[in-house]
Amino acid sequence: MPNAIITARRVAVDLGGVPVLRDVDLTAVPGEIVAVMGENGAGKSTLLRCLAGLQPSPCGEIDVLGGPPADLPGFWREVALAGDEPAWYPGLSVREHLELMGAVRQDARLTAGEALATFELGARADLAPLSLSTGQRQRLSLAMALLRSSRLLLLDEPERGLDAAFRRRLAGILRGYAAEGGAVVMATHDARLAQEAGARVVTLRAAS
Numbered sequence: 001m002p003n004a005i006i007t008a009r010r011v012a013v014d015l016g017g018v019p020v021l022r023d024v025d026l027t028a029v030p031g032e033i034v035a036v037m038g039e040n041g042a043g044k045s046t047l048l049r050c051l052a053g054l055q056p057s058p059c060g061e062i063d064v065l066g067g068p069p070a071d072l073p074g075f076w077r078e079v080a081l082a083g084d085e086p087a088w089y090p091g092l093s094v095r096e097h098l099e100l101m102g103a104v105r106q107d108a109r110l111t112a113g114e115a116l117a118t119f120e121l122g123a124r125a126d127l128a129p130l131s132l133s134t135g136q137r138q139r140l141s142l143a144m145a146l147l148r149s150s151r152l153l154l155l156d157e158p159e160r161g162l163d164a165a166f167r168r169r170l171a172g173i174l175r176g177y178a179a180e181g182g183a184v185v186m187a188t189h190d191a192r193l194a195q196e197a198g199a200r201v202v203t204l205r206a207a208s
């Protein structure tokens with residue numbers, strides 16, 4: 001696929017001597033949202049780590065934005081990842097975390113103010129992240145990933161902690177990102193989020 005953002009073929013990973021992924025194929029093109037679904041332990045997070053260049057020595061072919069994914073600054077200029085809760089900076093507020101993310105590069109998609117509004121955090125802007133509820137912290141994690149510009153967004157269970165109304169809003173936010181030409185790959189257990197985002201569903205089955 002000439003303009004693919006991701007082309008992964010026959011990806012295989014063993015962990016602790018046990019097969020976790022076997023012969024997994026995945027593609028994503030600009031403007032596409034792919035939902036990776038499957039039971040607990042099917043290997044969704046492992047596949048995302050492979051796509052992010054964070055999984056040591058996966059087998060198979062993995063091409064992300066024209067080369068093998070690598071945990072290097074040039075790669076992360078084009079790829080945004082939201083997975084496990086990040087470490088928060090002590091002493092910085094919600095707004096300051098967003099401002100920090102925006103200050104790293106000049107080409108942010110959203111200002112800190114726009115991100116606060118989009119992710120419904122305006123009333124919590126001056127609190128420390130650890131003073132937020134679980135779902136509010138997840139919204140901040142997502143806001144930080146979506147604030148900066150990227151061509152590929154990797155999300156591991158973005159629905160975690162979010163209420164039903166914000167999950168619907170998230171579907172719209174992801175559609176907006178894809179409409180700008182980015183690709184989204186998200187591991188999710190939320191079939192409704194996948195459907196409302198207009199995602200193509202890829203179902204993984206446990207390899208062992």
Ligand SMILES: Nc1ncnc2c1ncn2[C@@H]1O[C@H](COP(=O)(O)OP(=O)(O)OP(=O)(O)O)[C@@H](O)[C@H]1O
Nearest residue numbers: 015016018020038039040041042043044045046047
């Ligand atoms: N270090 C490890 N050693 C052995 N097995 C591991 C290791 N890390 C992960 N696994 C196994 O790999 C499998 C896939 O894990 P992974 O987190 O990718 O699944 P998942 O599909 O994201 O699951 P969930 O829906 O629960 O988030 C699991 O069975 C897990 O026990």
